[in-house]
Amino acid sequence: MSLRHALSTPDAEKASLSTRLLALGIVLALLVTVPIWVPNSYYVNICSQILIWAVFALGLNILVGYAGLVSLGQSGLFGIACYTAAYLVSIGTPHFEAGLAAIGLAIVTSAVFAVLSLRTTGISFLMITLALGEILWGIAYRWVSVTGGDNGISVNTRPTPFGISLASPSAFYYSTLIIFLVVVAAMYVFVESPFGISLRGTRDQARRMTTLGYNVWLIRFLAFMFSGLIAGVAGLQFFYYEKFVSPYVLSLSTSATVLLMVISGGVATLLGPIVGAALVIVMQYVVSAYIQQWNLVLGAIFVAIILFMPEGLVPGSLRLWRALRRRRGSAPAVVTVPVEPES
Amino acid sequence: MSAALAIHGLTKSFGGLRVTRGVNLAVEPGERRLIIGPNGAGKTTLFNLITGDLRTDSGRIEFFGRNITRAPNRHRAHLGMARTFQIITLFPRETLLRNVMLSLLGLSKLRWNPFIRFDRLTVLAEPARDALARVGLDHLAHRPLSETSYGERRRIEIAMALAQNPRVLLLDEPLAGLSADERRDVHRLIVSIPRDVTILMIEHDMDVALEIADRITLLHFGEVVVEGTRAEVVQDPRTREVYLGE
Ligand SMILES: Nc1ncnc2c1ncn2[C@@H]1O[C@H](COP(=O)(O)OP(=O)(O)OP(=O)(O)O)[C@@H](O)[C@H]1O
Ligand SMILES: [Mg+2]
Numbered sequence: 001m002s003l004r005h006a007l008s009t010p011d012a013e014k015a016s017l018s019t020r021l022l023a024l025g026i027v028l029a030l031l032v033t034v035p036i037w038v039p040n041s042y043y044v045n046i047c048s049q050i051l052i053w054a055v056f057a058l059g060l061n062i063l064v065g066y067a068g069l070v071s072l073g074q075s076g077l078f079g080i081a082c083y084t085a086a087y088l089v090s091i092g093t094p095h096f097e098a099g100l101a102a103i104g105l106a107i108v109t110s111a112v113f114a115v116l117s118l119r120t121t122g123i124s125f126l127m128i129t130l131a132l133g134e135i136l137w138g139i140a141y142r143w144v145s146v147t148g149g150d151n152g153i154s155v156n157t158r159p160t161p162f163g164i165s166l167a168s169p170s171a172f173y174y175s176t177l178i179i180f181l182v183v184v185a186a187m188y189v190f191v192e193s194p195f196g197i198s199l200r201g202t203r204d205q206a207r208r209m210t211t212l213g214y215n216v217w218l219i220r221f222l223a224f225m226f227s228g229l230i231a232g233v234a235g236l237q238f239f240y241y242e243k244f245v246s247p248y249v250l251s252l253s254t255s256a257t258v259l260l261m262v263i264s265g266g267v268a269t270l271l272g273p274i275v276g277a278a279l280v281i282v283m284q285y286v287v288s289a290y291i292q293q294w295n296l297v298l299g300a301i302f303v304a305i306i307l308f309m310p311e312g313l314v315p316g317s318l319r320l321w322r323a324l325r326r327r328r329g330s331a332p333a334v335v336t337v338p339v340e341p342e343s
Numbered sequence: 344m345s346a347a348l349a350i351h352g353l354t355k356s357f358g359g360l361r362v363t364r365g366v367n368l369a370v371e372p373g374e375r376r377l378i379i380g381p382n383g384a385g386k387t388t389l390f391n392l393i394t395g396d397l398r399t400d401s402g403r404i405e406f407f408g409r410n411i412t413r414a415p416n417r418h419r420a421h422l423g424m425a426r427t428f429q430i431i432t433l434f435p436r437e438t439l440l441r442n443v444m445l446s447l448l449g450l451s452k453l454r455w456n457p458f459i460r461f462d463r464l465t466v467l468a469e470p471a472r473d474a475l476a477r478v479g480l481d482h483l484a485h486r487p488l489s490e491t492s493y494g495e496r497r498r499i500e501i502a503m504a505l506a507q508n509p510r511v512l513l514l515d516e517p518l519a520g521l522s523a524d525e526r527r528d529v530h531r532l533i534v535s536i537p538r539d540v541t542i543l544m545i546e547h548d549m550d551v552a553l554e555i556a557d558r559i560t561l562l563h564f565g566e567v568v569v570e571g572t573r574a575e576v577v578q579d580p581r582t583r584e585v586y587l588g589e
Contacts, residue, residue, distance in 0.1 A: 197448070
């Protein structure tokens with residue numbers, strides 16, 4: 001958005017559009033060819049993980065970024081999809097039905113979460129969502145006959161949509177890529193749609209929105225369900241990736257991880273949650289192979305982000321890049337209106 | 344024909360503080376009603392009760408004969424009530440045009456649509472531009488709100504309310520903090536609003552306000568002290584008492 005304001009001449013706009021299309025094309029080509037250029041299946045699996053978590057983070061960003069509602073109970077929605085699918089598949093339900101039930105239950109759970117938590121906003125909202133997530137975690141732990149308790153549930157098959165086996169890392173990767181691209185496209189459309197703009201309005205001026213005739217509660221409720229749908233999709237994928245589910249998926253740690261992804265990448269941006277997911281997963285699986293204390297490194301990175309780019313990596317880098325370009329004076333063709341869109 | 348706005352025995356307390364005490368008010372369709380009173384008299388609170396921002400403790404509010412006492416404020420907007428805020432309440436990250444488009448979207452079914460592009464909605468953009476033109480800001484349509492002056496924001500408040508084509512318009516100190524030139528512009532703008540819109544206005548600037556008003560209500564400690572035509576209220580000794588202090 002800020003880019004659009006900054007580039008006001010039609011030529012510059014055209015140029016930026018074609019550069020952006022080019023960049024998009026390159027990224028797409030890289031994503032599609034991952035199984036070819038990535039050295040071994042271990043790393044292909046990491047790419048799948050990044051895409052799954054990116055989807056999860058994009059869904060949370062609806063709440064955190066666009067609704068201004070910071071949830072720490074997102075693992076509940078993610079985990080309930082994992083457990084539903086795991087349980088149903090383990091008792092012999094076909095994958096398709098199990099998947100539908102998993103996502104359906106995630107949406108129903110998000111509706112319940114929303115009704116209970118949307119009485120408030122701010123820190124109380126955060127506390128209620130946290131408590132709701134913890135309740136589900138507790139149930140998963142205790143209800144051993146269904147959830148297997150601490151041992152969790154394992155299955156040994158992945159689905160075969162349209163007869164294509166997802167057993168191999170690269171086949172599974174492509175399934176996550178397709179879902180990732182669909183979710184990114186959906187978010188891209190959603191954010192600039194009337195409903196998306198209304199949602200941002202409820203974040204910035206809830207009182208004004210009510211006065212203008214909007215049903216603020218219902219807007220937030222629907223946004224919560226949309227977020228729950230995406231969390232459910234991510235949870236389902238995560239379960240099939242691991243072919244195993246344990247109470248970890250419902251834990252506060254999972255909620256905190258996905259929230260950190262959103263915040264470190266940049267809330268209320270399309271790219272931010274994706275970059276945040278990549279950062280965390282790469283630290284967790286790649287850097288950890290070289291540095292034992294990868295947790296500390298990740299912590300240090302988060303501190304650095306909060307100190308130097310409190311708005312997140314994506315908006316922060318954009319800001320730095322623009323400042324650099326202005327100082328070099330290398331942008332004579334672009335009329336730069338002094339814009340501080342996030343103030 | 345029923346009054347545009349009829350209020351009976353309205354009361355509201357904040358804790359022990361009784362801010363609205365048995366207010367009765369009847370505003371005829373097309374009327375320009377000025378609400379005056381010292382700071383803290385309960386003028387804004389009265390507006391908040393009328394628009395549904397606050398729940399009444401007791402009393403009754405009728406809008407063109409329809410009981411809206413319990414209606415949530417969003418319903419009142421859909422019935423044709425619009426307001427401006429004394430403390431500017433706009434969307435700082437959006438452009439002026441998008442601010443006004445959001446106002447129009449609030450009354451449109453399109454607001455639930457998650458598939459189309461908001462910016463491409465000419466059904467909203469065109470009337471939004473007209474509303475901006477009415478307040479003389481159409482040349483700034485694409486400027487982010489955060490880059491506008493205080494006086495411009497006051498006018499955007501009015502543009503957003505006007506854009507909704509209200510039957511009753513409530514203006515809470517529309518001239519507050521404006522320069523002499525800006526005052527004149529806003530004055531003209533309010534005078535130009537057609538008579539099918541009923542206007543209630545809270546204003547301290549008597550020169551402008553008295554010129555616009557048909558009738559005046561004087562509030563003091565949450566009570567209606569005097570009500571009448573311009574001349575009646577200005578000449579009433581109680582008005583002097585309230586303003587010069589007992
Ligand atoms: N939400 C609230 N909670 C508690 N007290 C309030 C609230 N809103 C207003 N008050 C109090 O009610 C009284 C009337 O306030 P109100 O804003 O209605 O006055 P006003 O006539 O609009 O004054 P001004 O001319 O300063 O705008 C004040 O004493 C104010 O402090
Ligand atoms: Mg006031």
